[in-house]
Amino acid sequence: MKQANKTIILGVTGGIAIHKSIDLASQLVKQGYSVHVVMTENATRLVQPIQFQVISRNPVLLDLFDIGSDWKPVHIDLADKADLLAIVPTTANIIGKMANGIADDALSTVAISVHCPILIAPAMEQHMYENPFVAANMQTLKEHGVEFVEPVSGDLASGKQGMGRLNTVEVILERITQMLQTPKDLDGKRVVVTAGPTREYLDPVRFISNRSSGKMGYAVAEAARDRGAEVLLISGPATAAPPTGVETRYIETTLELQDALLEGFDQTDIVVMAAAVADYRPQSFSANKIKKRADQLTLPLEQNPDIAQALGKRKKKGQITVGFAAETDDLLENAQKKLIKKNCDLIIANDVSAEGAGFEGDTNIVTLLDQNGNCEQLPLLSKREVADHILDRVVELILS
Numbered sequence: 001m002k003q004a005n006k007t008i009i010l011g012v013t014g015g016i017a018i019h020k021s022i023d024l025a026s027q028l029v030k031q032g033y034s035v036h037v038v039m040t041e042n043a044t045r046l047v048q049p050i051q052f053q054v055i056s057r058n059p060v061l062l063d064l065f066d067i068g069s070d071w072k073p074v075h076i077d078l079a080d081k082a083d084l085l086a087i088v089p090t091t092a093n094i095i096g097k098m099a100n101g102i103a104d105d106a107l108s109t110v111a112i113s114v115h116c117p118i119l120i121a122p123a124m125e126q127h128m129y130e131n132p133f134v135a136a137n138m139q140t141l142k143e144h145g146v147e148f149v150e151p152v153s154g155d156l157a158s159g160k161q162g163m164g165r166l167n168t169v170e171v172i173l174e175r176i177t178q179m180l181q182t183p184k185d186l187d188g189k190r191v192v193v194t195a196g197p198t199r200e201y202l203d204p205v206r207f208i209s210n211r212s213s214g215k216m217g218y219a220v221a222e223a224a225r226d227r228g229a230e231v232l233l234i235s236g237p238a239t240a241a242p243p244t245g246v247e248t249r250y251i252e253t254t255l256e257l258q259d260a261l262l263e264g265f266d267q268t269d270i271v272v273m274a275a276a277v278a279d280y281r282p283q284s285f286s287a288n289k290i291k292k293r294a295d296q297l298t299l300p301l302e303q304n305p306d307i308a309q310a311l312g313k314r315k316k317k318g319q320i321t322v323g324f325a326a327e328t329d330d331l332l333e334n335a336q337k338k339l340i341k342k343n344c345d346l347i348i349a350n351d352v353s354a355e356g357a358g359f360e361g362d363t364n365i366v367t368l369l370d371q372n373g374n375c376e377q378l379p380l381l382s383k384r385e386v387a388d389h390i391l392d393r394v395v396e397l398i399l400s
């Protein structure tokens with residue numbers, strides 16, 4: 001696919017994972033992007049600029065005072081035409097400079113001059129990654145909309161194992177492509193996504209819950225954000241990291257989820273309910289820890305409200321509700337029943353017992369059912385890809 005009209009500034013800092021940014025530059029050029037590399041001085045100690053120059057077929061910016069023959073400062077010219085600034089690898093040093101508006105070399109100056117989205121891919125030793133000052137700087141960048149390709153666990157430069165290894169070129173490339181190619185077809189839409197499990201407390205230390213990791217809902221929230229929507233993510237206690245650029249509200253119980261969903265529902269265009277909601281809660285909550293007494297304990301449970309069904313009744317023309325049906329048997333039959341009972345516009349049938357589908361993993365296998373009898377079966381996909389398919393269908397429903 002030709003991307004000739006898109007310009008990427010690739011910022012390269014002095015991390016030991018710099019070889020991955022050579023590969024990344026080469027892949028971006030192959031995909032047709034116009035790539036301009038800006039290197040820090042430390043990066044040039046690890047790799048000669050000529051390597052990036054040959055790969056990118058553009059001059060490498062190293063020094064702001066090296067302005068050549070043009071009257072215009074190169075970094076401003078570059079910053080003006082960039083569609084994306086990607087810094088790979090991203091050291092703790094450049095993160096610290098960006099979070100504090102420091103511009104003392106070419107890359108940090110470009111970083112405060114661009115008016116395009118910024119993507120960073122941190123890579124550092126685990127202790128540096130977990131250092132509270134570095135963590136606070138990363139949080140500042142996230143709050144200001146800088147996108148992250150988070151590092152992974154694995155071998156580090158020190159020879160130790162731990163968190164902080166630069167993510168793979170494939171993942172970074174996919175993120176760049178998403179950021180540059182995603183259609184803004186949900187621009188102006190308010191989307192609410194629910195995710196994760198709910199917890200129903202028996203006493204102050206015990207609760208009934210389920211295995212939901214929240215990853216599917218988080219992927220939908222991320223995908224909706226990338227398509228220009230204003231997103232509210234209502235999450236149970238999930239293990240997944242919340243996406244950046246999305247307002248996240250945490251709940252624990254089904255009743256709290258209900259309150260959070262009903263508030264603002266009338267102003268919401270699309271609700272995607274990926275949360276795994278507890279259908280029952282203990283009839284009574286014991287303020288003190290329940291003590292062990294008899295051999296057996298019977299816990300009376302009472303039914304929670306069906307929130308999806310309530311929204312299905314309340315929704316007005318133009319509002320879209322999407323439900324998930326997590327099943328282990330009779331997948332399509334059960335999903336079809338839920339589609340009707342909950343008056344959803346779309347139901348995502350999810351056989352949680354299938355290999356590669358359901359809880360905790362990064363992939364899913366789903367079938368999309370709508371009110372017109374359409375039944376679209378998707379192959380094994382990443383949860384992010386599933387999320388994009390769901391939103392493609394939602395956009396079609398809005399337009400129909």
Ligand code: CTP
Binds near residue numbers: 325
């Ligand atoms: N849901 C809900 N309120 C509930 C239970 C479920 O809003 N009390 C929503 C879920 O978020 C999901 C859809 O309804 O989008 C289907 O959830 P699921 O647990 O598969 O179905 P249930 O209605 O609980 O039916 P069952 O447990 O009998 O399969």
